[in-house]
């Protein structure tokens with residue numbers, strides 16, 4: 368059959384495309400036949416699971432600039448701590464930190480970090496460097512797919528120009544580009560790569576079709592084809608911005624209700640009985656996605672002279688939460704006739720969320736830093752976190768064990784290891800009077816057995 372495909376605004380027949388691509392058929396078919404290779408650039412939380420999933424049936428190159436991480440992966444160890452040794456078994460994958468290996472790739476998927484700089488503006492250095500390395504290697508007929516979270520327009524305004532400049536090739540006639548945002552959730556064993564609907568988009572209909580076929584091969588939940596790269600970029604960032612804004616609303620309300628002596632969780636339990644009430648709760652917003660992505664939108668808006676006020680205010684509210692927690696503990700202690708400066712404080716949890724090892728952008732750790740500057744003794748316990756990383760990122764020491772005589776216990780991250788902490792345990796480790804800050808209301812209100820407790824939830 369001789370169908371047509373839109374390239375650079377012109378319809379070209381599939382038979383012409385066939386020649387542009389390869390005598391052996393389209394890229395997807397060649398991946399299936401192992402006559403083509405797919406490479407992952409950036410093997411972190413996002414890139415490694417995708418690489419291993421593709422490696423169940425395709426020939427895969429896993430490239431990362433960090434050779435220490437690559438050495439671990441060669442031994443079947445996930446440096447991010449999400450995957451187990453068996454996930455590496457029986458996979459057609461070659462791990463490398465040598466960029467020139469990308470010469471052998473026909474499809475290249477990019478999953479490098481897209482953090483923010485100190486001033487919260489997008490830091491596109493890893494993405495630009497990855498594009499430059501790929502530009503050196505790409506050849507006619509290759510497809511480059513971006514998975515890193517970016518603002519709408521970034522792929523076309525930043526990535527494609529670097530690829531074209533370095534390679535001397537042209538997008539949509541020599542090589543093709545796509546964007547497919549990643550939606551995995553670290554620590555989540557239910558919503559995993561293959562059972563989350565995948566959004567795909569392409570620089571033209573040919574790219575869209577190939578990228579659809581490639582992801583459709585591994586995704587069980589189905590593929591949503593976005594009409595353009597910009598739509599796919601915006602969709603991902605809006606998902607996370609929506610969460611950030613909704614959590615900020617709850618954080619603002621909980622600060623307000625606290626002053627009115629109203630328990631926010633009781634309000635939410637009552638309001639949640641309405642069919643269309645959205646279930647969001649107050650909390651700390653850290654990590655590399657929800658607390659970062661809205662800044663990409665804010666930046667993009669600024670470049671066209673717009674301020675995103677709701678999104679900006681939400682970021683400010685959520686970023687101020689660690690300091691607010693410390694103030695609430697200080698006030699509660701004052702009510703007990705105690706001074707935070709004399710206190711021995713225990714913080715349970717340091718990672719950015721429960722059951723992950725990742726300490727980067729952790730609001731729990733940031734809160735511990737604020738406590739450290741104000742208390743007599745601070746003990747931080749986190750069975751998932753690495754002490755060396757904690758020292759490097761936050762200059763804070765982790766304790767192996769929970770001690771005794773605490774004036775305040777801050778239940779910040781609900782790792783599975785902490786589920787057995789109950790009021791009897793608090794009774795055991797507290798000083799005569801204690802402030803308990805129970806972020807997610809896991810302990811529930813103190814039972815009558817326990818006395819001299821100032822209990823706070825967000």
Ligand SMILES: NC(=O)c1ccc[n+]([C@@H]2O[C@H](COP(=O)([O-])OP(=O)(O)OC[C@H]3O[C@@H](n4cnc5c(N)ncnc54)[C@H](O)[C@@H]3O)[C@@H](O)[C@H]2O)c1
Pocket residue numbers: 408409410411412413414430431432433436447478479480481493494496497514515516517549550551552553655656
């Ligand atoms: N972690 C998540 O839950 C998640 C979810 C959805 C989307 N994302 C997005 O996916 C992207 C990747 O995030 P992540 O969490 O996997 O990051 P990560 O920090 O876990 O891993 C990134 C990897 O890329 C490597 N790297 C950095 N620069 C490189 C380069 N120039 N060339 C090759 N490798 C390079 C690093 O060494 C690291 O191993 C980001 O844009 C992020 O916003 C993350």
